[in-house]
Amino acid sequence: MLKEERHKYILDQVHLHHRVLLNDLSDSLNVSIDTVRRDVKELDKEMKLKKVHGGATSFGFMTFTKDDGNIYLKSKKILIAEKTIALLSDGQVILMSGGTTNMEVAKLMPEKLELTVFTPSLHVAMALLDHENVEVIFLGGKLLHDAKFAVGGTVVNALSQLRVDMCILGTGYLDAQYGLTEFDWEVIQVKQAMIRAAKKTVILTVSDKLHSIQKYKTCDMTAVHTLVTELDPSDPLLDAFRPFDLVLM
Amino acid sequence: MLKEERHKYILDQVHLHHRVLLNDLSDSLNVSIDTVRRDVKELDKEMKLKKVHGGATSFGFMTFTKDDGNIYLKSKKILIAEKTIALLSDGQVILMSGGTTNMEVAKLMPEKLELTVFTPSLHVAMALLDHENVEVIFLGGKLLHDAKFAVGGTVVNALSQLRVDMCILGTGYLDAQYGLTEFDWEVIQVKQAMIRAAKKTVILTVSDKLHSIQKYKTCDMTAVHTLVTELDPSDPLLDAFRPFDLVLM
DNA sequence: GCGAAAACAGCAAAAACTTGCAAAAATAAT
DNA sequence: ATTATTTTTGCAAGTTTTTGCTGTTTTCGC
Known part of the structure; x- marks a missing residue:
């Protein structure tokens, strides 16, 4: 070596x-x-x-920023966020899950974009509140200590009464065969409810997480409408996902 | 490690x-x-x-001497927070509003205290999530951009289904005659619902805000069970509140 | 003041670091 | 292709740092 x-x-x-x-x-x-x-x-x-x-x-270790200091990974996430934002337009009502990639989306959102966003993620909600033109509605419920994410019947119930334009799901683990998987059962319930509540499901993931599988299944690839990665849509790494009826970005 | x-x-x-x-x-x-x-x-x-x-x-924690307005005010709030925490005990289910004083309560909460806390405040929720033994349930709803506080029918509705031990209301404006007042109509609705949902109502306020009145009324002094200020309970500044059937701390 | 809890000082074992050195690998020169 | 030179790598001995433990002293609440 x-x-x-x-x-x-x-x-x-x-x-x-x-x-x-x-x-x-x-x-x-x-x-x-x-x-x-x-x-x-x-x-x-x-x-x-x-x-x-x-x-x-790492150098940023002693600082109190919530970002991970990984600049490679971060720039990937910023790429993904920029592609995702291109999907948004004024007046839309959308759902956003948590995760660091969704955080980038929330942070980078254009100041003038007028949106209504429902989210069960404390961090995403906090970031979105910096944008005057975004109406933020938090989906209340029991909060997970580590993920700062609301789960439970209240969230699922509130989601069952929604019909929004788009649902943006951050990270998770993705595999063409097994679909979207997670390691937390309660999170699955919420994400499934989010998918049900949305006309379109957009998945954000860095290519590192492609072809990785976790314990619990959120949905099949057939439920996904758009898959956003930092790769070029023609990248061979994405070949496994082409058979499905989805948009690659 | x-x-x-x-x-x-x-x-x-x-x-x-x-x-x-x-x-x-x-x-x-x-x-x-x-x-x-x-x-x-x-x-x-x-x-x-x-x-x-x-x-x-942390530095500045015990600096009661500094007459610089901010630090002075902050330590007043810490004093109030400590008195408030003395009211709490294991197993309680409580409601907490937002505001900087409630934030101090959340921060200073003993690590081992086992509580269930409902709150419509993003900041309070965030601070409480650092305590492993506190179960945090966020009262979801439309978030106010400046206060990071959930308001609206969803919150009021969720509160109407609760019956908790105690409700801790931060700041607001207080006057013996006019009771508790606020300047935001939507916040009033939520605070009133919080009071209705709790057996006891605890009001936290720094003495600066005593005898001040705002546009909208949350409740009369008769609805208040405990009033916590940074002053000694025997302080003459509190005389106006003695006729009411409440505990001064 | 008194007793309990906390701070301190010294010590010893373990882990990590340094240095010097020789073998191995890579590079350059003949 | 072979030899020489430089770089890299692993090893061993000695040093330093870290860490937990032992008493002893100090501090704090009552």
Whole structure:
């Protein structure tokens, strides 16, 4: 394995998890701890990361921003958000789930766009409230501590009384065969209700999550109308999804 | 676990709750109390927080001396929040409105207190979600852009189906004669519904807002069970409220 | 004041870091 | 193709840092 490859891997890990342990790196790269130590020392000297006792951290680590410091991943999400926003138009009533990709959509939304947005996500609601022309309606219910997302009968019930133009579902795990999956049963219930309440279902996902499967199933690919990734629509990575009757963006 | 991670966690906790106990930190970080002690000592030396007997506080937390309006007002609110928290006990189901004083209550809530809290305030909900033992249920509805507060029929309707132990109303404007008043009609509707849904109504207000009146009326003083201010209950400024059948704190 | 809780100091084991060095690999030169 | 040179890598010995534990001293609430 080339040194350059190791360096890239290390930086990816640091950006993804905000921190790495030298032991883990040595383990997954199949090189001695000394080599990893030297690699990290170099990257530290190049100011690409911060070396600390026992491992390394990303630079933004100590800041209190909610963003993950992964600039690669972030720029992918911004790409996706921009494509998604192109689907929106004045006067629409839409549903938005949670997740970091949807957060980017909420943040990047044009100031003059007039929308009505229903959402069960605290963070998305908060971000949308910065836009004067967006009417935000929170779908109340029991909040999940980690995801800051409302779940339960109240949410599902409120959704059953809606018929909106579009439903934008962030992340989740996607596979052409198994469809959309999640690891939280309560979240599934809400997302299914969101899909039922919308005329069109738009899925946002970074290509990393294509072909990954979780425990519980939200819906089949047939329920999806539009799939937005950061890739070019003609990318071969998306071939598996072409048989379905959906728009790739 | 990396030392830097512990430091970040500690600082997050301090900023979030204004103070932390070394015991709690040692517990949630799964390290000995000595390690936490050393961590806090370092952070104190770096002026990132203030070490105190048994724990640490954020800077500005105990600065009652500063006559700079803001900090002074803030510590008044912290005083009120502490008195309010003394009213709470495990297993209670309560309602909390929005406002900065209620935010302090949410932040300073003891980590082990087991509560169920209904709230139409985004900020309060967010702050409460950091407490593992608090179940947070958001009262969904149309969100006000400035107050980040849910209003409208959905909220009032959901409240009409509740019967909770206590309702904690932040600020508002208070006058012995005219009772509780507000400047936003939609907020009134929600607060009235909150009062109806609770067995006891607790009003939090800094003494500056006593004897001030706004356009719309939420309720009479007779509907109030407890009035919490930063003043000593025997303070003559509170004399006007003594004729009513309420507890002064 | 008194007793309990917290802070401190010193110590020892474990983990992590440094340094020097030699083998291995890659690159350059003949 | 072979040799020489440089770089990279792994190892071992020694040093430093970290961490939990032991008493002892200090602090705080009553």
